[in-house]
Amino acid sequence: MKVLVFSAKDFEIPYLEQANNKKHKLTFVKYALSSETAMKAAGYNAISIFSADEACLITIEKLKDFGVKYITLRSVGYDNVSLRTASRLNIRVANVPAYSPYAIAEHAVSLLLTLNRKIITSNQRIKKFNFDINHLVGFDLNNKTIGIIGTGKIGSVMTKIMHGFGCRLLGYDIEENNELVTKxxxxxxxxxxxxxxxxxISLHVPLNTETHQLINEDLIYQMKRGVIIINTARGSVINTEDVIKGLKNRRIGALGIDVYENEKGVFFNDYSYNIPDDDLLITLNAMPNVLITGHHAFLTEEALTNIAETTIYNLDCWASKKETENELTEVD
Structure with a gap:
């Protein structure tokens, strides 16, 4: 199968090539899929996209015109794909449903510990040979209450880890996981x-109409003063303006995010010499109690291996005229 891989990153190409083992003809391009770049897929049977790519109605209609029959995502989330349009045009779509819940959950814990124990501030002092430890007070996680919003695969791993710290665990999900209650x-x-x-509060929900800007001013007002919020889910799960307001009035004690609602076109790129014109991002980045990582919670060897293997597996199934259990439909 002839496949165009959009948004190909240097770090993932070796994993994809190894998993592919020359079965499919892969072409890697660094630019993202959009309605403007869709024409580059002319002559390809399939494309592979990442979370920053845009497979909206117009883009998918163009892909159909150019002969694309398959779209395989190198991600769990698929809110960037119009499944309705793909279904209508008989373009099959599949994702990587569980590449490594451990990678995401462990990153969430890393954000929490770094914020709570003032690790970055402490290290910055040490780099200047300043060994003063004033204003570095954190708190024990033991016996603290952690609320986990979304208790699917990633949320379940987060539950297990925080239970190991001795935390009291509160969960919220449309479907309860009895195993988490019991264990x-x-x-x-x-x-x-x-x-x-x-x-x-740690967020582990997919982005949909129910979770879009779930964390807003009304909900923040109900939170315990000084709460720490961790988001490794999707940027638009929180209302950034409301969260900034909560940080300023100190209802929110700290914020750790690996995702950002306006990250498209910014994350995965180097803007060190051309700061993005984004007042919200600039404000967050200037706050000492905010820790931002650039959507790299998934970036472990195990996750990259699983992403590559599942991506190639989806292509193998289609090439053999078989169904893949990772296929997405409009009802999903």
Whole structure:
């Protein structure tokens, strides 16, 4: 199968090539898929896209005109793909449903620990041979209450890790996981009650109409003062303006994010010599109690291996006229 890989990153190409083992003809391009770049897919049977690519209605219609029959995502989330349009045009779409929940959950814990124990500030002092430890006070995670919003694969791993720290666990999800209740003493509750009682809130939900800007001013007002919020899910799960307001009035004690609602076109690129014209991002980046990483929670050897292998597996299935269990439909 002839495949055009959009948004190809240097770090992932070796993994994809190894998984492919010359079965398919892969062409790697660094630019993202959009309605403007869709024409580059002319002559290809399939394309592979990442979370920053845009497979909207117009783009998919163009892909259809150019002969593309398959779209395989190198990600779990697929909110950047119009499945309705793909279904209507008989373009099959598949994702990587679980490349490594451990990578994401462990990164979320890293953000939490770094913020709580003032690791970056401490290290910056040491680099200047300043060994003063004033204003570096954190708190024990043991016996603290952590609210986990979204208890799927990643949220379940987060639950297990935080249980190991001795935390009290509150969960919120449309579907309860009885195993988490039994093994880790998680208590499912309402979203409002979780926010009222949690010292730490970690977000692990997909982006959809119900979760879009879920963390907003109304919900923030119900949170325990000084709460730490961690978001490794999707940027638009939080309302950035409202969160900044919460940070300024100190209702939110700290914020750790690997995702940002306006990250498209910014993350995965070097803007060190041309700062993005984004006041919200600039404000967040200037705050000492905010830690931002550039959507790299997934970046582990294990995750990259699984992403590559599943991506090639999806292509193998289609090339053999078989169905892949990772296929996405409009009802998903």
């Amino acid at each position: 880790y003493n998680m208590r499912y509750t309402t979203l409002e009650s979780l926010c009222k009682n949690a010292d730490i």
